[in-house]
Amino acid sequence: MFPFICTWKDGRCAQVDDVLPDGHKVKKGDEVYYLAYAMGRMPYIWGEDAEEFQPERWLKDGVFQPQSSFQFISFHAGPRICLGKEFAYRQMKILSIVLLRYFRFKLSNNAQDAAYRVTITLHMKGGLHVCATPRTT
Incomplete structure (x- = not known):
């Protein structure tokens, strides 16, 4: 086991022999680790456009689908x-x-693409600069 806490991965230790949903057999005492960051970008789970931000993935006819x-x-x-x-x-x-409710937002530079900086937690490469203007009505 590691002498420090790893925040970039998570895992479990099998208490009994088991079979994972994909058919992989796990024996008692085996440790299974997974990377949530990687899983959130897997085409196998999310489709070929897994790397794209698409909130409509969770909508069907405008209604949220958990x-x-x-x-x-x-x-x-x-x-x-x-x-x-x-x-x-x-x-x-x-x-x-x-x-x-109180502000309108727009990108400071519409020509700049938003890109991720891969770290333990997700950051925007160069930041995401926006202009916030108060709503008057």
Whole structure:
């Protein structure tokens, strides 16, 4: 085992012999690790456009369609799902509503492509510079 905490991967230790959904056999005591960052970009899971930001993936006829928490594993899934997941989602929604209610946003430079900088946590390469102007009406 590692003498430090690894934040870029997560894993579990099998308590009993088991078979994973893909048919791989796991014996008691085997450790299985996964990379949530990589899983979020796998064409096998998300399709050929996995690297593209497409919020409409979760919409059908304009209505949100929830997916399995095992597909988007950032908050884990099953009995060990993050206790703070719903709180984090609620905070995100409230902040988004407040910001969109009082401000209009546009990119500072429309010609600049938004690109990721790959690190332990996701960052925008060079930042994502936007102009926020107060809504007057």
